[in-house]
Amino acid sequence: MEKENSTPSLSREGRGGSPVVGSPLVSIIMGSTSDLPVMEKAMKFLDEMEVPFEVNALSAHRTPEAVEQFAKGAAARGIKVIIAGAGMAAALPGVIAASTTLPVIGVPIKGSVLDGVDALYSILQMPPGIPVATVAINGAMNAAILACQMMSLYDEALAQKMAAYKAGLGQKIEKANADLSQLDYKFKV
Numbered sequence: 740m741e742k743e744n745s746t747p748s749l750s751r752e753g754r755g756g757s758p759v760v761g762s763p764l765v766s767i768i769m770g771s772t773s774d775l776p777v778m779e780k781a782m783k784f785l786d787e788m789e790v791p792f793e794v795n796a797l798s799a800h801r802t803p804e805a806v807e808q809f810a811k812g813a814a815a816r817g818i819k820v821i822i823a824g825a826g827m828a829a830a831l832p833g834v835i836a837a838s839t840t841l842p843v844i845g846v847p848i849k850g851s852v853l854d855g856v857d858a859l860y861s862i863l864q865m866p867p868g869i870p871v872a873t874v875a876i877n878g879a880m881n882a883a884i885l886a887c888q889m890m891s892l893y894d895e896a897l898a899q900k901m902a903a904y905k906a907g908l909g910q911k912i913e914k915a916n917a918d919l920s921q922l923d924y925k926f927k928v
């Protein structure tokens with residue numbers, strides 16, 4: 740998982756149009772590869788926004804020392820935001836947050852008999868001093884959007900991409916209203 744220290748950068752076009760991907764800015768961590776189908780939504784969004792990211796599996800329950808080592812070293816490696824997804828008794832995002840000042844976004848994963856509410860409460864109910872920004876159950880895409888919005892504070896190019904993305908969401912509703920206006924009912928005014 741450890742990579743060389745170097746200046747983080749967003750991906751740019753290299754020779755022949757192939758993307759040159761810089762050091763990771765976002766670190767995606769999941770408690771198990773069984774969380775991958777959900778966490779891939781975050782990867783897809785970061786890819787679309789051309790934000791370099793890394794992805795690893797770590798577990799506060801199964802590999803506690805590795806989690807602490809990762810969290811303590813993440814900022815020095817140039818990581819700006821950590822997205823941590825976990826299901827069941829999801830200690831992982833909180834344990835990471837305990838050992839870093841980087842913002843940690845937690846993704847509760849639905850995968851147990853408690854339908855993800857167990858993970859939601861585990862991630863959400865952090866004690867004062869150790870916040871984890873918690874998205875909806877299986878809300879990995881929103882975690883990536885939030886990470887991009889955080890980085891938009893200092894990255895103007897990314898801010899513009901996010902503004903275009905949000906404008907696109909508005910157009911979707913405009914089209915929905917145009918479609919709804921076509922519905923033909925006797926008493927529809």
Ligand code: C2R
Binds near residue numbers: 769797799824829
């Ligand atoms: P397995 O499928 O590997 O048995 O894992 C994982 O995120 C996964 O959703 C089942 C579930 O256990 C979760 N897990 C945690 C932690 N480590 C694994 N919540 C942790 O440290 O918080």
